[in-house]
Amino acid sequence: MYGEVFVNGVKSPLPYGSYGYVDRDDVLIESLTVREMLYYSALLQLPGVFSSKKSFVEDAIAAMSLGDYADKLIGGHCFTKRLPTGERRRVSIARELVMRPHVLFIDEPLYHLDSVSALLLMVTLKKLASTGCTVIFTMYQSSTEVFGLFDRICLLSNGNTLFFGETLACLQHFSNAGFPCPIMQSPSDHFLRAINTDFDR
Incomplete structure (x- = not known):
């Protein structure tokens, strides 16, 4: 495999740490x-002195709106309490994020999240993208708000790639192809129905 990579x-x-x-x-x-988990990750992955790593950790906590949870136990199977999904x-x-990547790939960021949590997380990722970090993720479907x-x-x-471009242009693309998105239907649900003909068999 060969080729060229372009970012923005x-x-x-794309050297190590840039993604x-x-x-x-x-x-x-x-x-x-939460804070200890991020410190641990920073110590393993980042070069340099500890003070700079602490700064990166605090920046990551702020970027993901985790301030209220920073000193809470992550928890899980062996604990009575655990962080919400x-x-x-x-x-x-x-x-x-402690690596300060230029490009961030996320596999199904909304997996197992309720609609409110999904929207809040996407708003956070949108803010992250506005800082210059390119966020690329996979998703099977989403609400209209997301x-x-x-x-x-x-x-x-x-x-096969059926469409790649700006979101609003996708709606127009399907409309021009004879598949306009019905009123009150989520665009992602409409696209899934249009491109997966197996649903109608």
Whole structure:
């Protein structure tokens, strides 16, 4: 495999630390607090002195709106209390943010989240993207409110790219193709129905 990588229109070699990846399943150390978890990640991944690493951790906590949970135990199977699913997802993302990546890949950021938690997380990611970090993630469907926060979308079917471009242009693209999005229907649900003909069999 070969090719060139461009970030925000600029050719980039993507050296170590310039990109981050967040898996769909949260893998966190349950016996640590949120701040301790991020410190641990920073110590393992970042070069330099501890003071600068602490600064990066605090920045990540602020970026993911985890201030109220920073000193709470992550918890899990062996503990009576555990962080809510939405906050655990934020910790997983913050763990990558301590690296200060230029590009952040997230696999299904809204996995297992209720509609309110999903919207709040997407608003946070939108703010993160506004700081210059390119956020790329996979998603199977979303609410209309969440969909409205996307800048660009890429629709895939059977490994083929059906559309890649600005979100509003996608709505027009489907309308021009004879598949206008019905009123009161989520655009993501409409796109899924339009591109997956197996649903109608």
